[in-house]
Amino acid sequence: xxxxxxxxTWPVEVWTSAMRKVAPRLDVRSWPDQMGDVADIDYAxxxxxxxxxxxxLPNLKVIFSLGAGVDAILKDPTLPPGIPIVRVNEPxxxxxxxxYIVLHVLMHHRQQRRLDENQRRKVWDSFPTHAASxxxxxxxxxxxxxxxxxERLRDLGFKVxxxxxxxxxxxxVHCYAGQAEFDSFLxxxxxxxxxxxxxxxxxxxxxxxxxxxxxxxxxxGAPIVINAGRGRQQVAEDVLAxxxxxxxxxxxLDVFAVEPLPPDSPLWTHPxxxxxxxxxxxxxxxxxxxYVARQIERHQSGKPLDNLVDMARGY
Ligand code: NDP
Ligand code: OXD
Numbered sequence: 423x424x425x426x427x428x429x430x431t432w433p434v435e436v437w438t439s440a441m442r443k444v445a446p447r448l449d450v451r452s453w454p455d456q457m458g459d460v461a462d463i464d465y466a467x468x469x470x471x472x473x474x475x476x477x478x479l480p481n482l483k484v485i486f487s488l489g490a491g492v493d494a495i496l497k498d499p500t501l502p503p504g505i506p507i508v509r510v511n512e513p514x515x516x517x518x519x520x521x522y523i524v525l526h527v528l529m530h531h532r533q534q535r536r537l538d539e540n541q542r543r544k545v546w547d548s549f550p551t552h553a554a555s556x557x558x559x560x561x562x563x564x565x566x567x568x569x570x571x572x573e574r575l576r577d578l579g580f581k582v583x584x585x586x587x588x589x590x591x592x593x594x595v596h597c598y599a600g601q602a603e604f605d606s607f608l609x610x611x612x613x614x615x616x617x618x619x620x621x622x623x624x625x626x627x628x629x630x631x632x633x634x635x636x637x638x639x640x641x642x643g644a645p646i647v648i649n650a651g652r653g654r655q656q657v658a659e660d661v662l663a664x665x666x667x668x669x670x671x672x673x674x675l676d677v678f679a680v681e682p683l684p685p686d687s688p689l690w691t692h693p694x695x696x697x698x699x700x701x702x703x704x705x706x707x708x709x710x711x712x713y714v715a716r717q718i719e720r721h722q723s724g725k726p727l728d729n730l731v732d733m734a735r736g737y
Contacts, residue, residue: 424449424458425718428468428475429488437467437488440707445715465718473500484508484721486714488705490515490567492731493620493652507731510705512713516570519617519703522650523561523571526674526696527580527613530646531557535672535696552641554579560611562627563618563651564590564597567703571617583607587735605635612640613648619737620652628656633664644671650702653678658689665694676702 425448427437434452441450451458453475463479467486476485477500487495487509495507529535531554540547559575561568564584569592576582576594583596585607590597598607608614614636618624628647636645647670649656656675664670674696675689681700689695717727731737 423464423722424451424462426451426453426457426463426466426479428453428466428471430472431470432488437707437711441711441715444708444712445718448715448718465714465721467714468495470494471498473498476500476505477502484717484727486717487731488710488714490703491619491652492737493654496731496736506727507733508714508717508727509729509731509737510710510713511566511729512709514706514709515703516566519567519650520570520574522676522698522702523615523617523648524574524578526648527557527559527575527615528578529696530613530642530648530672530674531580555581556641557581557612558583558610558637558640559613559615560585560607561615561617563616564592565617565619568615568617571615581610583610608632608635608637610637611645612637612642613646616647616649616651616655618651618655620654621736624651625654626657628661630657630660630664633660633670642671644668646670646672646674648674650676653681658687662688662692665692670694672696674698676700 427434429437438450438452441448460479461481464481464483466476466479466482467488469488476482476498482502482505485495485505485507487507490510492507492509495501532551558581561572561584564572564586568584572582572584572592572595583598584590585598585604587600589599616628628649638644647661661670661673665673672694676698677700683689683697690697721727
């Protein structure tokens, strides 16, 4: 029984040594140079696997996504059918995402970029601020990540709502569900956060029409967008046009349709855009390897796997 990492864009040696540390008895291999006999490989963990690599493992039993999102695996056109895919659901990853969402909601709420600019210009401008309860935050995606962020923002006093495919019940959070309730959710939202997975239904969801439906009653007179879900969800031209016309007050973007964000993207230099390099929630190799090793142990002892991807839903 062997375990294979397929990580063309990540430092694979960091991951192999983390896995050997947390699971010393596991036969850990890596694509492309340390595959050994591919017939030995029962388990593979991947991020952006090249076509035909997973397909070339004849005895593969489980695929692990090394992130919470699985689009990096599902985009493999040669993905072998019928093999269960397990995604990451780890408090460490969730906590990091919550930090990011809380940080950026607070950054906009407390106008930190304006204060930074004032400091740069040596301007002492103690402008009036408003209360958290003046701002309505709306989170698209009330899964593992969205629920945790919603609860923390609620505890800070923001008016928090969330939107998901199926109805959720979170104390103190107004939960909207399904397409029929999307517009009502948007209409009450001053800061729109995306923690949605990439699926055909969520592609392009942050577009001109969506932005046009957001609340303009908040303290900034125009809404704010924070996208830490996936880059395909934002229509970059629509976001830029809305920022230029004043239909959008500001945006924080962690994810992009093309990553790394190309140097000539106008998003880099737009004064109302805060860019981060897909680092909202970083996967810590030892924590994630321990999670994968626990799942392998479960599988080996005949127990069901946790956090399986539903292939029909695509997340
Ligand atoms: P979950 O699968 O736990 O949650 C996904 C949520 O999105 C669910 O509430 C789901 O609804 C909702 N959803 C999916 N499709 C739709 C739709 N068409 N309409 C309305 N709601 C929908 O995922 P996580 O919370 O663990 O992660 C969310 C995403 O965050 C990941 O897929 C990934 O893309 C992104 N991510 C980004 C990171 C970064 O560093 N930027 C790091 C980690 C994750 P329902 O509950 O009804 O199924
Ligand atoms: C993830 C990610 O999905 O890192 O975990 O984006």
